[in-house]
Structure formats: C-alpha cells, structure tokens
Amino acid sequence: MPATTAPSRARAPARKKAVAAPAARATLTLSSKNYSSWSLRGWLMAKFAGLEFDEVMVPPDDADARRELLLLAPSIRVPCLTHEGAKVWNTLAIAQYLNEICPDAGLMPADRIARAHCRSISGEMNSGFANLRSALPMNLKAHRPGFRIWAGARPDIDRILEIWSDCLARYGGPYLFGAQRTMADAMYAPVVTRFLTYDVKLPADCAEYCRTIMAMPEMKEWIAAAKAEPDEIEELDMEF
Numbered sequence: 001m002p003a004t005t006a007p008s009r010a011r012a013p014a015r016k017k018a019v020a021a022p023a024a025r026a027t028l029t030l031s032s033k034n035y036s037s038w039s040l041r042g043w044l045m046a047k048f049a050g051l052e053f054d055e056v057m058v059p060p061d062d063a064d065a066r067r068e069l070l071l072l073a074p075s076i077r078v079p080c081l082t083h084e085g086a087k088v089w090n091t092l093a094i095a096q097y098l099n100e101i102c103p104d105a106g107l108m109p110a111d112r113i114a115r116a117h118c119r120s121i122s123g124e125m126n127s128g129f130a131n132l133r134s135a136l137p138m139n140l141k142a143h144r145p146g147f148r149i150w151a152g153a154r155p156d157i158d159r160i161l162e163i164w165s166d167c168l169a170r171y172g173g174p175y176l177f178g179a180q181r182t183m184a185d186a187m188y189a190p191v192v193t194r195f196l197t198y199d200v201k202l203p204a205d206c207a208e209y210c211r212t213i214m215a216m217p218e219m220k221e222w223i224a225a226a227k228a229e230p231d232e233i234e235e236l237d238m239e240f
Contacts, residue, residue, distance in 0.1 A: 026053035026083040033226040037138045037190030040222060041091045042079030044186035047218045049102040051083070092126050095183040106180040118177055118184050121163050125187040132156035136194040140226040147198040157200060160191055164206045173205075174212045181216075189213050193223075 028046055030039040046053055058078055077089040081097065088097045099107045109115045135153035149157070167176040167184070176184045192213045195202060202210065213219060 026051055027056050028053045029056045029078055029080040031058045031078045033222060034140050034229045035138055038091060039079050040190050041186050042094050044189055044218055045095050045098055045183055048181050049098040049105040049107055107183045109177045109182060114177055118182055122184050122187045129156040136198045138190050138194055139197055140193055140223050142197050145199040161206050164209055168205050168209060
C-alpha cells in the first residue's frame, strides 16, 4: 500500500509577549520655593533618598497655599508625594515612606537608639516652634541684618540650637547624625535659612552646621530656583 502522509497542520502565529506599561514617574507637589519651608523639607527628603520625581507646583493663587504661606493654616497637603499608587503628604509621613522604599538611602540612622533620637527631633520640628515660624518666616530672597527678634521666638531658637549642639557633639557631625544626611537635616534645613535671613547670632558649632547645609548641592539648586521665582505673594513682604 502506498505510504500515507499525515495531514499538515497550520502553524499558529506566535503569541506576542505582553509588555508591561512603564511605571508612572513619581511626582512631588510643591508650593512656593521662596516661602514654603514644608515644600523644601519634602523635596530634600526625596533628593536624599535618590528618588526620581517630577515637580508639580501649586499655583500661587491657590487659596490653601496662600493660607499656609501667610501662616494662617498650620498644615495643608503640600508637599505631597505620589508614587506607584501611593499618595503621601505631611513631611514625616513622606520620610517614613521614602525610608521604606529606599532603605539603603540612610534617611534614618542605622543604630536603633540614634534612629529613635532622629525621629524625636524630627517630630519636634514637625509639630512645634510656632513662634519661630511666625516671627521668622522663610524668605530666601531676603536678608535682614540686625533684625529685631520677637522675644516670644527666643525660646524656640534656643531649643533648636540646643538640639543641634547636642547632635553634633554626640554623633560627630558634619550633619546632625554624623557623616550621613538624614531626615532630620531635611527637617531643619529651612531653619538654617531663617537664621541666615534674619541674622540670628549662632554659636560656632551651629554656625558651621549652617554652612554645611547651605553648601549642599541640593540647597544651592533649590535657592537658585527660589530666587528666580516671581514675587507673587505681596503680603509676605510685610515685617513680622
């Protein structure tokens, strides 16, 4: 019998592999770079963590932003970090989140005791020093040598200098917890600018710490952007 051949089968087209959509880039919502100390804190934390992000600026006529900048509201949702489905506001919450997703960035000290200390002084900055905020509002374009500091702000200044001196002595500097920048340095960086703007007299160790913070490339980048920002909030030119 003649050999029979198996019926030919049409080859199915190769199935294309599904390509995952690229993850959306993180965004950080910010307010004025010249006036908003909270925006600076959140931005520095993201920079310290090495997170790549796009900036989203709140319009200067935004009512909530104006209330925060004019010291009429203690907290708004700026800065706000959006990253892979998470939306995080409040600088302490942003710091904790960044520490989770970038554990090797060193936003918190490795030592348990130092880490607790870092959290404590960061929390103190987050919730305290109201008199300092109202008496010495952040204004990176201004310099007011000989500024007369309201007596009510003096205890806040003294407490901050106490914190700095203690940390620098305990951990050896040049940053608050040693050689590594942490969330605490981001939290206190706007205070550094306030002390320089209003010519606050500082002990030698604290003055050196201020120079260290101001020399960071991130601070230079932020301040350059702040000085290029239009003066759109005239009320903040008043004397406090």
